[in-house]
Amino acid sequence: MAENATLLRTAIDSAGDAFVAMDGDGIVVVWNRHAEELFGHTVEAALGKGLAELVFPDRSDARQLLAGNESAGQWRCRSRLRRRNGEEFDAELQVATTTIDEERMTTLLIRDISDTLFAEQQLVQAQKLEAIGHLTGGLAHDFNNILGIIIGSLDLVAPSIDRHPENELLAAALSAAHRGADITRALLAVARRRALKPQPTEVNELIDEIIPLLRQSAGKSIELSFSNNARNAVCSIDAGALNNALVNLVINSRDAMPQGGQILIYTYTTDILPHALAAPLELKPGPYLVVGVDDNGAGMAPETAMRAFDPFFTTKERGRGTGLGLAMVYGFSRQSGGTARIQSAPGRGTSVQLLLPIAAAAMTKNRTKGQKESAQELRGHARILLVDDEPTLLSIAAQWLKSLGHTVSCAADADEALAILAEHRFDLLLTDIVMPGSMSGLALVERCRGLYPEMAALVTTGFADGQAPTLRTRAPVLDKPYTRGTLGRAVLEALDNR
Numbered sequence: 001m002a003e004n005a006t007l008l009r010t011a012i013d014s015a016g017d018a019f020v021a022m023d024g025d026g027i028v029v030v031w032n033r034h035a036e037e038l039f040g041h042t043v044e045a046a047l048g049k050g051l052a053e054l055v056f057p058d059r060s061d062a063r064q065l066l067a068g069n070e071s072a073g074q075w076r077c078r079s080r081l082r083r084r085n086g087e088e089f090d091a092e093l094q095v096a097t098t099t100i101d102e103e104r105m106t107t108l109l110i111r112d113i114s115d116t117l118f119a120e121q122q123l124v125q126a127q128k129l130e131a132i133g134h135l136t137g138g139l140a141h142d143f144n145n146i147l148g149i150i151i152g153s154l155d156l157v158a159p160s161i162d163r164h165p166e167n168e169l170l171a172a173a174l175s176a177a178h179r180g181a182d183i184t185r186a187l188l189a190v191a192r193r194r195a196l197k198p199q200p201t202e203v204n205e206l207i208d209e210i211i212p213l214l215r216q217s218a219g220k221s222i223e224l225s226f227s228n229n230a231r232n233a234v235c236s237i238d239a240g241a242l243n244n245a246l247v248n249l250v251i252n253s254r255d256a257m258p259q260g261g262q263i264l265i266y267t268y269t270t271d272i273l274p275h276a277l278a279a280p281l282e283l284k285p286g287p288y289l290v291v292g293v294d295d296n297g298a299g300m301a302p303e304t305a306m307r308a309f310d311p312f313f314t315t316k317e318r319g320r321g322t323g324l325g326l327a328m329v330y331g332f333s334r335q336s337g338g339t340a341r342i343q344s345a346p347g348r349g350t351s352v353q354l355l356l357p358i359a360a361a362a363m364t365k366n367r368t369k370g371q372k373e374s375a376q377e378l379r380g381h382a383r384i385l386l387v388d389d390e391p392t393l394l395s396i397a398a399q400w401l402k403s404l405g406h407t408v409s410c411a412a413d414a415d416e417a418l419a420i421l422a423e424h425r426f427d428l429l430l431t432d433i434v435m436p437g438s439m440s441g442l443a444l445v446e447r448c449r450g451l452y453p454e455m456a457a458l459v460t461t462g463f464a465d466g467q468a469p470t471l472r473t474r475a476p477v478l479d480k481p482y483t484r485g486t487l488g489r490a491v492l493e494a495l496d497n498r
């Protein structure tokens with residue numbers, strides 16, 4: 001008999017879950033080793049106590065769940081439970097009732113499912129952001145073209161009007177259109193359709209370089225430090241976009257610490273293993289660089305943290321925040337093959353982490369520094385064939401290029417371009433990627449590579465379309481909407497790199 005009891009005890013203790021039994025009055029009569037570990041109550045402390053008082057923060061919950069479906073005799077449910085130290089967690093309960101010697105017995109197998117729920121929540125969140133991204137991307141693409149036309153037209157008429165108050169109205173219209181273009185650019189980043197230029201980048205070096213800028217964004221009352229734990233990690237990223245992401249995060253932290261505080265920027269490497277439980281489900285397994293920004297500011301309530309990556313979600317007063325900062329950070333991380341995550345609690349500060357895939361082979365670094373040339377330096381004498389299906393954009397770009405000294409011919413689509421090319425020689429083909437007709441801009445560039453190998457190519461696009469045009473065509477990409485300056489510079493660079 002004693003042997004049987006030991007055997008039973010060993011079997012119950014070896015169960016993978018917490019195993020608990022209670023009698024008809026709800027008093028605990030069995031409490032296995034896993035139950036001790038899960039709840040923090042020893043078997044001596046638990047036996048003889050009411051189960052509802054011991055582990056259920058909400059007694060009515062307990063009554064309902066434990067009454068269950070009597071006729072079925074066995075059921076599963078989920079509930080919040082409490083450990084001895086007061087901490088609550090989500091649990092799955094497998095409940096069964098039996099009658100032994102006319103006494104009702106209820107047994108429970110209890111499992112902590114916080115990790116599973118967290119992973120599920122993250123997945124739902126990632127899917128939601130995916131859907132928002134799709135919607136935003138289409139809209140932003142159209143707006144980009146519209147704003148390109150508005151800005152270009154206003155830019156062209158501005159010099160010819162020197163009357164008051166027309167020129168003031170014009171300046172107001174131009175500045176509003178530029179603001180619109182800024183928001184559109186942000187939306188393209190949210191939708192992961194920004195035409196990024198990823199380069200193998202040693203991220204730590206990049207962060208070292210921009211620390212002064214980040215300190216300036218944080219302001220004097222905040223102490224900002226950088227802890228570098230991943231020397232030499234190379235990621236294929238767009239340096240400018242990472243720079244923007246970090247500035248956004250630092251500004252958020254600054255806003256959460258109006259009285260001052262600390263910001264810690266840190267890096268470390270981690271491996272995402274296949275099938276790992278709490279790993280972000282949207283990531284491919286492999287080595288990642290974690291870039292974190294921690295602050296000891298106000299922190300966020302769970303409802304805020306859940307929505308913080310949503311575009312246009314802001315808790316700031318009107319006019320102070322657009323709610324696009326974190327949405328762009330998330331969009332940038334996803335477009336770079338990684339993800340972003342938040343941990344925050346009210347009064348305990350906030351930690352936002354970017355996970356960026358580490359480039360397979362350590363490649364040579366190549367970062368372009370911000371440059372600004374004068375109009376004089378942007379001048380040239382190239383023969384340029386310009387292809388865009390949007391006539392107004394075409395005419396604006398042509399006028400800009402002519403004003404910079406180039407000779408320009410225009411075509412509305414790839415077929416027209418090929419017809420012109422058959423008659424005339426050009427130094428540069430400048431084409432939009434998305435065009436109606438049988439041939440896209442990328443296909444046109446490919447065709448010209450074979451026919452006119454000495455001609456340089458430059459493609460323009462409102463969005464990267466997920467197909468990395470640079471890789472497929474090896475042609476540089478110019479982001480829309482462009483200005484006379486960015487167009488002029490891109491043209492000269494494309495000619496130089498021919």
Ligand SMILES: Nc1ncnc2c1ncn2[C@@H]1O[C@H](COP(=O)(O)OP(=O)(O)OP(=O)(O)O)[C@@H](O)[C@H]1O
Pocket residue numbers: 248252253256295297298299300304308309313314315316320321322323324325326327349350
């Ligand atoms: N470090 C932080 N500490 C506390 N709350 C934060 C922090 N970062 C973001 N939040 C919360 O998340 C919301 C969304 O942040 P997000 O950067 O997307 O937009 P925003 O800062 O409000 O506006 P924008 O960045 O467009 O100027 C913020 O309004 C704030 O409530």
Ligand SMILES: [Mg+2]
Pocket residue numbers: 248251252321324325326
């Ligand atoms: Mg922000």
